[in-house]
Each structure stands twice: as structure tokens, then as C-alpha cells.
Amino acid sequence: MDALKRLGETRGPRSRVLLFGFAIVPVVILATLVRDSLAPAPPMQLVVSLSARTLKVVENGNVTRTYGVAIGRPSHPTPRGSFRTGTIDWNPSWTPPPTNWARGKKPQPPGAASNPIQGVKIYFRAPYYYIHGTNNPGSIGEAASHGCVRMTEPDAISLARLIERSGGSVPLLIK
Numbered sequence: 001m002d003a004l005k006r007l008g009e010t011r012g013p014r015s016r017v018l019l020f021g022f023a024i025v026p027v028v029i030l031a032t033l034v035r036d037s038l039a040p041a042p043p044m045q046l047v048v049s050l051s052a053r054t055l056k057v058v059e060n061g062n063v064t065r066t067y068g069v070a071i072g073r074p075s076h077p078t079p080r081g082s083f084r085t086g087t088i089d090w091n092p093s094w095t096p097p098p099t100n101w102a103r104g105k106k107p108q109p110p111g112a113a114s115n116p117i118q119g120v121k122i123y124f125r126a127p128y129y130y131i132h133g134t135n136n137p138g139s140i141g142e143a144a145s146h147g148c149v150r151m152t153e154p155d156a157i158s159l160a161r162l163i164e165r166s167g168g169s170v171p172l173l174i175k
Helices: 002-011 013-038 153-165
Strands: 044-049 054-059 062-068 081-084 088-090 117-125 129-134 143-145 149-151 171-174
Touching: 044 153, 054 153, 062 153, 081 117, 088 153, 117 153, 129 153, 143 149, 149 153
Parallel strands: 044 171, 129 149
Antiparallel strands: 044 054, 054 062, 081 171, 088 117, 117 129
């Protein structure tokens, strides 16, 4: 520090400004980190862990529920990133998406045993990615879907009701 002080004394006003900058930058960085860590968490958010195959409901910073989920297969992975839940469709029908894996599949009416979407579908990346109840509860815990997040029908309905009570759209992190 003495060397820096002497540098400021021997180099003039420009050096003093530089020294001030060196002193202030760490303070600004520290203040930013503290502010960001104190920022309030959203009242409700969802966190999907692809590796653990869980969906956690976080309310006011606390995990209040954990659900088992099925995720996308390696050939059709669930997208990672930050999203918001969107439209919630209750008792949805299923229309095959325009992709190779769905070629030749027939649309399924709401509630049909062969409808892969049971109870509810909660969009997070329209038009083809959503959280939904499944007609194959044995797939929970597996990489079995075509990119969607599958839940048991009762769990998906419970989650959709929580989202509606929180205003209908909540942050969703898939990691």
C-alpha cells in the first residue's frame, strides 16, 4: 500500500484517479453481490432436476413439495433453461406433433386410456413442451418422454392448482 501511495504522490492527479478506481471497484462488486443475494425470491417457482428426475415446488425460498417426474429420452431431451409456465389445459386431448416419432399416430380424445396426456397439461415452451399427467405412471423416474416433463395424473393436477393459486404463471428452471 505504501508503494501505491508513493506512486500517487509522485505521479500526479491522474495516478490518484487510477488509485481511487482500484479501491472503488472491489467495493462495487461486493455491493452488487450482497444486493443480489438479498433480492427476494419469487413467491413460487418450480425447479426440475433432470439428473434426480424430480420437480420441486419452491415457495418463498422453501421447498414445499417434491414430485417424481419422467423426462425426455436422450433422442428427445427435455430442454434446459429458465422458462415460465404458460397456459394450463384441463382434461386435454392429444394431437400428434408433426415429428417423425409421431408419424401414423392418431389424435386421442380427453380422458381416453390411450391419450398420453392425462388430467392436465401445463405449457412451458409452446407448442410442444409441457408438464403433464401421463397414462404411463410406471415411466416416472425414467427418461421416457419426447421432451415433456411427465408426472402422475394426481401430481400434475395438484401442481396445476398450485400454479393457478400463484397467479397462473410461475418461473420454471430446468437443470
